[in-house]
Amino acid sequence: MAKYQRIVLKLSGEVLAGGANFGISTERVKSLAAEIAEVSRTGVQIGLVVGGGNFFRGVAAAAKDMDRVTADHMGMLATVINALALQDALEKAGVPTRVMTAIEMHEVAEPYIRRRAIRHLEKGRIVIFAAGTSNPHFSTDTAATLGALEIHAQVIAKATRVEGVYGKDPMRFPDAVLYREVSYLEVLAKALEVMDASAVAMCRDNQLAILVFNLNTYGNIMRISMGEPVGTLIH
Numbered sequence: 001m002a003k004y005q006r007i008v009l010k011l012s013g014e015v016l017a018g019g020a021n022f023g024i025s026t027e028r029v030k031s032l033a034a035e036i037a038e039v040s041r042t043g044v045q046i047g048l049v050v051g052g053g054n055f056f057r058g059v060a061a062a063a064k065d066m067d068r069v070t071a072d073h074m075g076m077l078a079t080v081i082n083a084l085a086l087q088d089a090l091e092k093a094g095v096p097t098r099v100m101t102a103i104e105m106h107e108v109a110e111p112y113i114r115r116r117a118i119r120h121l122e123k124g125r126i127v128i129f130a131a132g133t134s135n136p137h138f139s140t141d142t143a144a145t146l147g148a149l150e151i152h153a154q155v156i157a158k159a160t161r162v163e164g165v166y167g168k169d170p171m172r173f174p175d176a177v178l179y180r181e182v183s184y185l186e187v188l189a190k191a192l193e194v195m196d197a198s199a200v201a202m203c204r205d206n207q208l209a210i211l212v213f214n215l216n217t218y219g220n221i222m223r224i225s226m227g228e229p230v231g232t233l234i235h
């Protein structure tokens with residue numbers, strides 16, 4: 001029996017690139033889709049929010065001479081490419097999906113309409129939220145938070161490449177200590193780099209739990225859904 005009935009899973013664009021730094025690895029997307037499909041089949045309702053960093057980020061060096069708003073528009077469009085790749089792979093894995101975009105593009109995907117998104121979830125479809133919040137100067141972490149609040153998800157599962165939240169960067173400091181639980185306030189006060197501060201603050205204001213976990217361990221999404229102790233709970 002699953003612990004959570006409805007979750008929002010936040011994937012950065014980079015995870016779709018697999019070993020490469022750029023673009024989409026069809027192998028990685030396929031294995032990710034298989035893992036997510038397995039969870040969906042247990043009846044857990046999944047909203048998927050995907051970033052665009054594997055293609056473009058508004059704050060990237062490549063965009064430094066650009067108008068920020070234009071660059072952010074490019075970043076948001078990049079998330080749509082990723083959403084379509086995930087949709088394709090998830091449907092091949094046998095799960096019905098809908099891509100909903102915050103920036104309207106009717107020929108490509110449905111516009112985001114809250115009640116419709118909830119209806120899709122109730123019917124067992126995975127809803128992939130694309131194009132961020134539609135606003136420049138935001139991130140897909142914020143989009144995931146807003147989406148989770150709107151669809152009343154019980155938790156945001158935030159995928160990373162490490163086990164969870166550490167007191168300092170585990171990639172640089174081998175003695176970094178992993179937290180099993182940490183408060184929103186501590187994440188903000190210590191500027192622990194797990195999620196955008198604005199997204200963490202919004203979760204705090206609304207008491208929405210965030211579970212930070214290692215996506216590179218196969219089965220973690222299922223473990224989270226079943227309530228097994230995985231990663232770090234920010235609450």
Ligand code: UDP
Pocket residue numbers: 011012013014050051052053054056057058059071072073074075076078079131132133134135136137138139140141142143
């Ligand atoms: N972006 C934006 N508004 C949003 C979400 C995203 O302007 O609401 C742009 C921004 O330029 C960002 C890029 O889209 O750098 C990709 O999103 P993000 O950096 O969150 O992707 P991730 O790091 O998760 O791959």
